[in-house]
Amino acid sequence: MAASNRDRVNQIAIFLIALLCYAYFFPRWADNNQNSRLNMVVAVVDDGTFQIDKYVLGQAGYGKTVDYAKVGEHYYSDKAPGAAFLGIPIYAGLRVVLDWPIMDQLTQRLANSEAFKATLRETGSGVVEDKVRYAMAQVLLSFLIGAVPSALLCALLYRLMMHFGARSGASAFVALTYGLLTPAFAYANAFYGHQLSAAMLVAAFYLIFTLGERDAPKPSVFCSLTIGLLLGYSVVTEFPAILVAGILALYAAYTLMRRAAGAHIAWVLIGLAVCAAGLMAYNTAIFGGPFKVGYSSSELWQEQHGTGFMSLTLPHWDAAFGMTFSPFRGLFLLSPIMLLAVPGFISWWRCGEARAACVVALLSMLAMFLFNVSSIMWWGGFAVGPRYFLPGLPFMALAIVFAVDPVASGDLKARPGWLTLLIGLLSAWSFVATWGLTLAEQAFPPDTVFNPLVEYAWPNWLAGNIARNFGTVIGLKGHAGLLPLMASCVAIATVWWVVSRVALIERPGRVETANPAGATRTV
Numbered sequence: 001m002a003a004s005n006r007d008r009v010n011q012i013a014i015f016l017i018a019l020l021c022y023a024y025f026f027p028r029w030a031d032n033n034q035n036s037r038l039n040m041v042v043a044v045v046d047d048g049t050f051q052i053d054k055y056v057l058g059q060a061g062y063g064k065t066v067d068y069a070k071v072g073e074h075y076y077s078d079k080a081p082g083a084a085f086l087g088i089p090i091y092a093g094l095r096v097v098l099d100w101p102i103m104d105q106l107t108q109r110l111a112n113s114e115a116f117k118a119t120l121r122e123t124g125s126g127v128v129e130d131k132v133r134y135a136m137a138q139v140l141l142s143f144l145i146g147a148v149p150s151a152l153l154c155a156l157l158y159r160l161m162m163h164f165g166a167r168s169g170a171s172a173f174v175a176l177t178y179g180l181l182t183p184a185f186a187y188a189n190a191f192y193g194h195q196l197s198a199a200m201l202v203a204a205f206y207l208i209f210t211l212g213e214r215d216a217p218k219p220s221v222f223c224s225l226t227i228g229l230l231l232g233y234s235v236v237t238e239f240p241a242i243l244v245a246g247i248l249a250l251y252a253a254y255t256l257m258r259r260a261a262g263a264h265i266a267w268v269l270i271g272l273a274v275c276a277a278g279l280m281a282y283n284t285a286i287f288g289g290p291f292k293v294g295y296s297s298s299e300l301w302q303e304q305h306g307t308g309f310m311s312l313t314l315p316h317w318d319a320a321f322g323m324t325f326s327p328f329r330g331l332f333l334l335s336p337i338m339l340l341a342v343p344g345f346i347s348w349w350r351c352g353e354a355r356a357a358c359v360v361a362l363l364s365m366l367a368m369f370l371f372n373v374s375s376i377m378w379w380g381g382f383a384v385g386p387r388y389f390l391p392g393l394p395f396m397a398l399a400i401v402f403a404v405d406p407v408a409s410g411d412l413k414a415r416p417g418w419l420t421l422l423i424g425l426l427s428a429w430s431f432v433a434t435w436g437l438t439l440a441e442q443a444f445p446p447d448t449v450f451n452p453l454v455e456y457a458w459p460n461w462l463a464g465n466i467a468r469n470f471g472t473v474i475g476l477k478g479h480a481g482l483l484p485l486m487a488s489c490v491a492i493a494t495v496w497w498v499v500s501r502v503a504l505i506e507r508p509g510r511v512e513t514a515n516p517a518g519a520t521r522t523v
Contacts, residue, residue, distance in 0.1 A: 078294030082237025228271020344399030368392025
């Protein structure tokens with residue numbers, strides 16, 4: 001099996017493992033952020049309007065949210081509309097399935113399931129048909145708009161790192177580290193906009209980077225237009241992504257100019273303009289102006305959104321500490337493996353390969369960090385880690401491969417044993433903390449808990465109160481519900497290992513090295 005075929009196997013395995021881990025756990029129920037988007041989807045399809053009055057005013061017994069904008073006498077979702085726009089045609093198709101008799105059987109089965117009832121709050125209304133229909137829509141939309149793009153993002157990170165000259169093992173490790181050992185895991189199967197936006201930004205970054213490679217084909221109109229559409233729609237999906245999208249747009253212009261294809265910059269701009277025009281038309285129709293967004297009409301958070309520029313002020317220390325090392329939302333306490341990005345960026349720059357990409361990745365990460373620490377609501381409400389930072393997280397993850405793989409950094413010395421041990425310890429803690437906090441209870445940790453790991457995750461895990469999952473559906477309670485996932489991951493990993501071993505046996509003596517262009521080759 002050729003090296004390129006092995007890479008395809010690795011990408012498929014990374015995608016499947018990530019997707020399985022994401023989709024195995026159901027999206028959080030009664031989540032205001034998700035409900036705001038889902039209410040918009042259901043209202044458009046079921047009622048033919050963007051108004052979500054019946055959810056806000058309590059006319060519907062499900063999907064209630066406090067994340068809304070009020071214009072005149074009507075209520076609308078105050079979220080960036082990109083994820084909801086994609087969800088509208090999906091839910092329209094799902095409605096046909098929801099009317100099948102099997103849905104009544106599913107509702108009855110859930111109502112009689114002791115394992116499922118054990119996850120419900122005693123003060124709730126139990127399992128009713130409308131709730132099941134709403135939950136089914138949330139599950140499907142979260143899977144297609146959250147889990148699938150997030151899993152593809154993991155595979156795409158692998159491909160990028162291979163282009164950087166990293167070895168396949170290190171690239172696979174970093175790709176799965178990002179996908180499973182960081183807050184990306186928490187939001188991958190949720191109807192938020194963070195992960196979808198991040199996937200589009202990295203896809204655009206990949207296209208731009210490969211355009212600049214020495215042996216890359218001549219830029220095409222389709223590729224340039226796609227870059228513009230990806231960057232533009234990432235902003236339609238998550239407004240703060242405009243910071244990274246702007247950096248990547250400049251990177252695209254720089255790359256196209258170097259390829260003597262400056263005329264293609266116009267196609268990138270056309271893609272951006274199409275998305276901008278669509279967003280401005282929506283803003284005008286709903287909120288009364290092309291540059292008015294839902295947050296400007298938020299009824300419950302007027303003080304926060306009215307401070308500075310849409311809640312943005314100057315960077316402040318408590319936010320910087322809070323999103324890095326604090327037990328409240330600290331990324332490095334939740335995922336200490338991400339600390340390796342610091343030496344990673346240094347090694348990336350020093351190795352002399354893909355320096356433009358290094359600068360772009362670093363700036364993208366810093367842009368989202370500065371946005372996060374400048375927000376007076378930097379903690380993001382009920383959350384796992386600093387969720388506003390998520391569009392910048394994959395760019396930070398890319399640097400880790402230069403810290404763990406001496407070949408990528410150009411240092412061919414054997415990695416010292418203490419470094420291997422350190423990487424193992426950081427990975428183990430990241431797994432325990434990320435999974436422990438993400439899967440505790442049926443909702444993300446509230447912002448009233450100072451130390452979520454100790455005060456929220458630990459008690460719920462001791463009580464067996466973990467997120468609903470497919471094990472729950474088949475009657476497995478508490479921790480036992482994780483057994484099918486563990487068995488499935490072991491099975492995929494075993495097949496992956498066997499196929500990789502067969503590839504090595506078929507072509508003995510083939511090893512990977514880094515070539516001057518920064519791509520991998522076999523000799």
